[in-house]
Amino acid sequence: MTANELLPLAVLASSLLPGLVIFALPEERVALRTALNLAGAFAKIGLVALLVAGVAAGEDYVFRYAVLPGIDLVFKADALALLFITLSTVLWLFTTLYAIGYLEGAPHRSRFFGFFSLCVTATMGIAMAGNLFTFFVFYELLTLSTFPLVVHRGTEKAMRAGTIYLAYTLVGGTALLVGIVWLHSLVGHTEFAHGGIASALGEGQAGALKAIFLLLIAGVGVKAALVPLHGWLPQAMVAPAPVSALLHAVAVVKAGAFGIVRIAYEIYGIEFAQSLGLLLPLAVLAAVTILWGSLRALFQDDLKKRLAYSTVSQVSYIALGVALFGPLGTIGGLVHLVHQGVMKITLFFCAGNYAETLGIHKVSEMDGAGRRMPWTTAAFSVAALGMMGAPLTAGAVSKAWLGDGAEAAGMGWALWVLWASSLLNAAYFLPILWRAWARPLPAAWPDEHIPARGRRETAWLLLLPPLATAALTLTFGIFAEAEWSPLAWAKLIAQREYLQAAF
Amino acid sequence: MTSGLVFALAGVALFAMGAAGVLLLAELMRRVLAFNIMGSGAFLVLVGLAQRNDVPDPVPQAMVLTGIVVAVAATALALALARRYQALGGRDELAGDD
Amino acid sequence: MTEPLPWLILLPLAWATATFLLGPGRGAWLAIAGIAVQCGLTFALAGQLLAEGPQPHAAGGWAPPLGIALAADGLAAVMLLLTQGVALLLALYARGYFAPGDQAARHFWPLAGFLLAGMNALFLAADLFNLYVTLELVGLAAVGLVASGGGAAQLGAALRYLFATLLGSGAYLLGVALVYGAYGTVSIELLLPLVDADVPRAVWFAAALMLAGLMLKTALFPFHFWLPPAHGGAPAPVSALLSALVVKASFYLILRLWLGPFAPLAAAIAWLPALLGSAAILWGSWRAIRAERLKLLVAWSTVAQLGYLFLIFPLIAAPGPALAAGVMQAVSHGLAKAAMFAAAGVVIHVTGRDTVAGVAGVAGRLPLTLFAFALAGVTLMGLPPSGGFLAKWLLIDAALAQGAWALAAVVIAGGLLAAVYVFRVLRQAFLDAPAVEAAHPAPPLLEWTAFALAAASVLLGLRGMELLRLLSVGSAG
Structure with missing residues (x-):
């Protein structure tokens, strides 16, 4: 086995092995558990850095293992995979740090971190999947490993949310499976390839291919929270904040969005998908989701629920970018995969901080929070402005490219959707900022756990991760043209995967 | 109609009666007896059909001997279980399905 | 032991008898050792099959039809592997499950041995009548295991199971009798070329009887009535053995018949x-x-x-x-x-x-x-x-x-x-x-x-x- 085959496996192992050991650790081995978590996270960063350097230089990293005759488990670290992997790896580190602070003294931490690591492993598998079979294996693994996290608190409410989550994701997974097997029985394999594999069947099978596309998109659309398959996401809010961060920014919804990218570009091929007339319905669905999510967010008083509906809306930017037929839209969608992750994780970290420090769960309780917790609120503000697409933030970059993509594709209406969404974003985020910064301090906080001590507004481990991700939000916005930025990488992907096929 | 066929038809009839008994009777003792009738029916078919050209075929005889041993063992087990069941619960038929 | 086939049947018979004499304490370890050897034999058999292909075997050197023919192909080897592997782990489990002095343990080990012997014989038997004998052996041992809990509910479940399994194998036996009457043989191999699509009605009847009997033993709906009380009421190691393995044995037999002698008839139904x-x-x-x-x-x-x-x-x-x-x-x-x-x-x-x-x-x-x-x-x-x-x-x-x-x-x-x-x-x-x-x-x-x-x-x-x-x-x- 060569080094190029081993590296993708090592990326998986760097979270799988610590996770398995953590399961076996007794609850009170805090130091060892923390060390394992961080060792895994840093090892993964190192491995991913190696991969990034290699892929930029044109190396191939493929590992193949036959499971059944004609069906292989394939891991392939290509440029698109690495976009997702790098995002997940970096955010995993921050989320781990945050979770260590957040769960201090809470019960069942070994179980929590064990499943946490499994969840990241599944995400890595999804990112590196080289065919739909492998994608499905890890897609379901992700469902299974997130369920214990969603129900972690063990309350009836958490159980209800967990049940709803499972109902949606397992049914979605089933649709995905049928689509994959059907495709497999027609094409004979399900490899991801530049330009797609479905076009080999030609227009003669257009009916079947359309049905398969519907099944596949329905399957991944559940995790990507496309309307009307989004119902689980706001319910899953009962989970602890690090889990919400993971669901919304790193793993679950991203897995769905990433699946849409893979299916559209590397199973159907964007041109073939266009010629089958599949892209316009997808774009309309994404647009509806964007607007519906934003509208629903307006009316949520629960802070995390408002953020959840915001996720519903924002993740569909990625789907919209895919569906805009043209490289500019692709770049916009891909870069938003990273940008949305960084911004949304900041928002959830901050929401967790408000809840843990002051017991704030509702928007109406946010009055004066900025004075009590200036750093957290500053991070929150940066991310919220980013979501609106304010200049200098990562969000502005995404929206600019998506807008250009819409124009280039001749889909002017999509531009209106983006504008309307920005306005709605402002309408549900600005009141929060106004309350936090401009309203006076209340007489008492709902439930203050962590008293302020000097300049330290809350525990360090809770404060540093949102500050770091907020800084990334600004960095990705300001230095968008740098050669290490997500934008540059998205351009590289578009060049390699899209233009190669287009021209 | 050859004598073999008569045996075989009688065997099938016995089997059917026995099987109906195993299925439909309530009392354990009667069900055990019905099982034995059912088994005898099968043995009769086996021996009866094998009598071709009036040359005795040793193979079905061996089979029936084996089958009788099995049937005796099964009957013994059924009787032992039924007795114990009666001793524990004072009933000679099985409680209704759940 | 160059020839693993007969030993897979003799070995569990031997330790089943020995554990009855030794009692559950030392007997359990003997049983575990026995199953471990069976595991090794099955792996040897699988290796042999992969290398040389299927091998027939006449037990004791007696040729069929009066002798007992054994045969192993890939399907049989897979089922044997499953059986020995699951049985080994469940034997370890049972060793820890039964408290010292538990009456159920006294019966568990010998019956488990007879059950395994019957199952292995069933996978290896090459003629329809020997299959009947193995079916009965498996069925009676399984009924004994269900009853080993000793409670009235368990005995009731065991009796219900007993009548179901006897009825199933009775139907199978009648089918075998009819097949013998029609063809004068019960060897699966010899029957293969004899059965075609327009067979006498008696053979149709025989096939239907055999398959229905086996379905009853496999607890296929609507013949499943006996399974939940029997499997749900027995001690855990017994439930595991029965649910994991025993019902598969009769399924295996259905598969054998369906793919083998009855293939020409099967398509219609x-x-x-x-x-x-x-x-x-x-x-x-x-x-x-x-x-x-x-x-x-x-x-x-x-x-x-x-x-x-x-x-x-x-x-x-x-x-x-x-x-x-x-x-x-x-x-x-x-x-x-x-x-x-x-x-x-x-x-x-x-x-x-x-x-x-x-x-x-x-x-x-x-x-x-x-x-x-x-x-x-x-x-x-x-x-x-x-x-x-x-x-x-x-x-x-x-x-x-x-x-x-x-x-x-x-x-x-x-x-x-x-x-x-x-x-x-x-x-x-x-x-x-x-x-x-x-x-x-x-x-x-x-x-x-x-x-x-x-x-x-x-x-x-x-x-x-x-x-x-x-x-x-x-x-x-």
């Missing part, structure tokens, strides 16, 4: 087992979803999972992965169901309650057992990367390739229904609940064997190639 199998999946899952008792839930799940095995029959005539799907399902369900009963046994042992509600809070106290239950559940739901997933994939693949959309829909629905009953338990386990006062400690041996079985059922999903390669040796289908 192929939809019937699939229809019954579909009904079994839906009804069994529904009852599992409604079950109040934990072990009864697992037992009803067996009724449902057995249904999948029968979905393959309409697909099996055409080339394709249908047979592989069925065998994969049999093997992965065997491992998973053994794991699930073993895990349920640990939960019941610790909490003292056999109810689904009693599982509350188990996640905190028995994480390993719960993990075993969950992994087994993953296999039953057919989620990746388990063996159950491969089975489901192959089955849907075969169904879609032949345009059998209804079958694919049943498989899909069955997977979702399985998710409902599996997560009914898991959800309960994650609830925060106060510790039960009467809690017993969980013996690690029990927890780890349950886990090993469950892990095997999942890891099978990564070793599908080996299994299918072995299966294809001398394959009739």
Whole structure:
């Protein structure tokens, strides 16, 4: 086995092995558990850095293992995979740090971190999947490993949310499976390839291919929270904040969005998908989701629920970018995969901080929070402005490219959707900022756990991760043209995967 | 109609009666007896059909001997279980399905 | 022991007798050692098959028809491997499960030995009559095991099971008699060229009787009535043995007949087992979803999972992965169901309650057992990367390739229904609940064997190639 085959496996192992050991650790081995978590996270960063350097230089990293005759488990670290992997790896580190602070003294931490690591492993598998079979294996693994996290608190409410989550994701997974097997029985394999594999069947099978596309998109659309398959996401809010961060920014919804990218570009091929007339319905669905999510967010008083509906809306930017037929839209969608992750994780970290420090769960309780917790609120503000697409933030970059993509594709209406969404974003985020910064301090906080001590507004481990991700939000916005930025990488992907096929 | 066929038809009839008994009777003792009738029916078919050209075929005889041993063992087990069941619960038929 | 076939039957007979004399203490270790040797023999047999192809064997040098012929092909080897592997882990489990002086243990070991001897003989027998004898041996030993708990409910379940199994094998025997009457032989090999599509009516009748009898013994809907009380009421190691292995034995026989002598007749009625199998999946899952008792839930799940095995029959005539799907399902369900009963046994042992509600809070106290239950559940739901997933994939693949959309829909629905009953338990386990006062400690041996079985059922999903390669040796289908 060569080094190029081993590296993708090592990326998986760097979270799988610590996770398995953590399961076996007794609850009170805090130091060892923390060390394992961080060792895994840093090892993964190192491995991913190696991969990034290699892929930029044109190396191939493929590992193949036959499971059944004609069906292989394939891991392939290509440029698109690495976009997702790098995002997940970096955010995993921050989320781990945050979770260590957040769960201090809470019960069942070994179980929590064990499943946490499994969840990241599944995400890595999804990112590196080289065919739909492998994608499905890890897609379901992700469902299974997130369920214990969603129900972690063990309350009836958490159980209800967990049940709803499972109902949606397992049914979605089933649709995905049928689509994959059907495709497999027609094409004979399900490899991801530049330009797609479905076009080999030609227009003669257009009916079947359309049905398969519907099944596949329905399957991944559940995790990507496309309307009307989004119902689980706001319910899953009962989970602890690090889990919400993971669901919304790193793993679950991203897995769905990433699946849409893979299916559209590397199973159907964007041109073939266009010629089958599949892209316009997808774009309309994404647009509806964007607007519906934003509208629903307006009316949520629960802070995390408002953020959840915001996720519903924002993740569909990625789907919209895919569906805009043209490289500019692709770049916009891909870069938003990273940008949305960084911004949304900041928002959830901050929401967790408000809840843990002051017991704030509702928007109406946010009055004066900025004075009590200036750093957290500053991070929150940066991310919220980013979501609106304010200049200098990562969000502005995404929206600019998506807008250009819409124009280039001749889909002017999509531009209106983006504008309307920005306005709605402002309408549900600005009141929060106004309350936090401009309203006076209340007489008492709902439930203050962590008293302020000097300049330290809350525990360090809770404060540093949102500050770091907020800084990334600004960095990705300001230095968008740098050669290490997500934008540059998205351009590289578009060049390699899209233009190669287009021209 | 050859004598073999008569045996075989009688065997099938016995089997059917026995099987109906195993299925439909309530009392354990009667069900055990019905099982034995059912088994005898099968043995009769086996021996009866094998009598071709009036040359005795040793193979079905061996089979029936084996089958009788099995049937005796099964009957013994059924009787032992039924007795114990009666001793524990004072009933000679099985409680209704759940 | 250059020839493993007869030893696979003689060895369990020998240790079964010896454990009866030695008693459960030392006898248990003897049994475990015996099964370990059987495992080695089966691996040797599998290696031999892969290298040299199928080998016939005449026991004691006596030629058929009066002698007993044995034969092993890939299908038999897969079933033998499953049986010895599951039996070894369950024997270890049983060693920890039965308290010293437990009356049930006195009966468990000898009966388990006779059961294994019967099963191994069944997989290897090459003629229809010897198959009848092995069927009875398996059935009687299994009934004894069900009764070994000793309670009135268990004896009732055992009697119900006994009458069902006797009726099933009686029907089979009558079928054998009719076949002998028609052809003058019961050797599977000799029958193969004799049976064609326009056979006398008696042979049709014989085939119907034999298959119906075997379906009764496999607890295919609507013949499943005896299974839930028998499997749900027995001591945990017994439930595991019965649900994982014994019902597979009669399924194996159906498969043998279907692919072998009765293949020319089978095409006409192929939809019937699939229809019954579909009904079994839906009804069994529904009852599992409604079950109040934990072990009864697992037992009803067996009724449902057995249904999948029968979905393959309409697909099996055409080339394709249908047979592989069925065998994969049999093997992965065997491992998973053994794991699930073993895990349920640990939960019941610790909490003292056999109810689904009693599982509350188990996640905190028995994480390993719960993990075993969950992994087994993953296999039953057919989620990746388990063996159950491969089975489901192959089955849907075969169904879609032949345009059998209804079958694919049943498989899909069955997977979702399985998710409902599996997560009914898991959800309960994650609830925060106060510790039960009467809690017993969980013996690690029990927890780890349950886990090993469950892990095997999942890891099978990564070793599908080996299994299918072995299966294809001398394959009739």
